[in-house]
Amino acid sequence: TDIGRIILKHKWTLLVVVVLAISAAAIRTFLSTPVYRSTVVLQIDRVSPRVVRFDADPEQERLGSDDVVAMRTQHELLKSRSLAERVIDELRLDQSVQRARVAGDARTRPSGTDTADEPTAADSDYLERLISGYRKLTTPSAQREETLDRDEVVKQFLASVTVEPVRSSRLVKLHVDNTDPALAAQIANTTVQAFIAMGMERRLEATSYAKTFLEDQIKQVKARLEESERRLNSYAQTNQILTLDEKTSAISQTYVDFATALAKAEQERFKAEAVATEMKRNPEASGAVIENKTIQAYKEQRAKLQIEYQENLKIYKPDFPKMLQIKAQLGEVDTQIKAEIGAISASVQAQYEAALRQEALTRERLAQTRKQVLTTQDHSIDLNLLKREVDTNRQLYDNLLQRFKEVGISGN
Structure with a gap:
């Protein structure tokens, strides 16, 4: 074809x-110079950057749920310029001796060392001239590596570092490409150590900032607490409010005591009134008379005299002197019984009247105390507001003080 x-x-x-x-x-x-790759596997745990935490904090929930963003942030920090400069300074890679080992793109070209010598006119070998020409084409335009500035070193360092996240895990592979295998491993290990150190430094800085912030907040809240306590005490003294405990005031306790005393006085009056009514209706059948020992003795004496009178009546006539004497004794006993019943009735009536007076006095004092309680309740509105302010400031102070101790422990 x-x-x-x-x-x-x-x-x-x-x-x-x-x-x-x-x-x-x-x-x-x-x-071409062989390129070696060193790989380090790094586990990045979830760490909340928030130092001052509170219960049910939506910011904490957001940080816990947005895990993808947090992992991307860590990946970018691994490729950050600040981390690269830290590793370069620690390994002194920007010095001329070390730069000869680290500079250059690891995938396509050598690291820009100044190892190529200019071909001389005396060298007539064709292969040497070819090699020299090739190296001249692939070396940087600068004749001395000291002229390579720091930005170029950082740029070349970042080009040699690759971050590869492992899917469905919190693992990250850090690859470092270099013509020197030992230096590649050293750079990889140092980068990981520097990354961990930077994370710890950030947390320590956050802890230090939190301590300073909490110290300022504690001072402010303490001042507010002291001021609110002074205003509460001043208000209570101005309005003569005596508080026995957190929920009971002195005037309220007095009202409760008088209410109890009134109920007791009413019961005593009811009892005295019942006894007095029974005494007026049937004195001899009332309990006070029946239980009286003197009247019981008089009744026994009267019963004996009546028995003696009936026995002598069988022998003597009613107008016989002895019979008249017994009648006189019976009349004297009846008189004594009536006198004793009258004394008991007067005592019962006096007890009833005393119970009435006691009830009236207690009721009057209870009414006065009730007015004082109502007045105190009017003042208690402002008093309770001041109490709530004191309680709120005290709770804030205690919480801040506790958090300050926790931050101090975590910082140490």
Whole structure:
């Protein structure tokens, strides 16, 4: 065919082109510096950056749920310039001796070392001139590596570092490419250590800031607490409010005591009134008379005299002197019984009247105390407001003080 005739016609030309391409590829492969990769697996745990925490804090819930953003943040921190500069300073990679080992793109070209010598006119070897020309094309334009500024070193360092997250886990692979395998491993390990150290430093700085912040807040809340306590005490003294405990005032306790005393006085009056009524209706059948021992003795004496009178009546006539004497004794006993019953009735009536007076006095004092309680309740509105302010400030102070202790312990 026509294509075959064309290939046969220019076969030597095509062969020369293929040989030259293969030779150039072989020379480039032989002259290229091998690139080594060091890999470190890093586990990034969930750490809340919030130091001052409260219960049911929506910010804490948001930080806990947005885990993807947190992991991306850590990935970017691993590739950050600040971390790169820290590793460079720690390993002194920006010095000329070390730069010769770390500079350069690890995937495509050598690290820009100043190891290439200019070809001399005395060197007539073709291969040496070819190698020198190749190195001259691939080296930076600067003749001395000291002229490479820090930005170039940082740029080359970041180009040699690759962050690869492991899917469905909190693991991250950190790859470092370098022509020196030992230096690649050293850079990888140092980068991880510097990353951990920076995280700890950030937390320590946050703790230090939180301590300073809490100290200021504690001072302010303590001042407010003292001021609210002074105003509460001043208000209670101005209005003469005596508080026995957190829920009971002195005037309220007095009202409760008088209410109890009134109920007791009413019961005593009811009892005295019942006894007095019974005494008026049937004195001899009332309990006070029946239980009186003197009247019982008089009744026994009267019973004996009546028995003696009945026995003597069988022998003597009623107007006999002895019978008249017994009658006189019976009349004297009856008189004594009536006098004793009258004394008991007067005592019962006096007790009833005393119970009435006691009830009236207690009721009057209870009414006065009730007015004082109502007045105190009017004042208690402002008093309770002041109490709530004191309680709120005290609770804030206690919470801040407790959190300050926790932050101090975590900082140590």
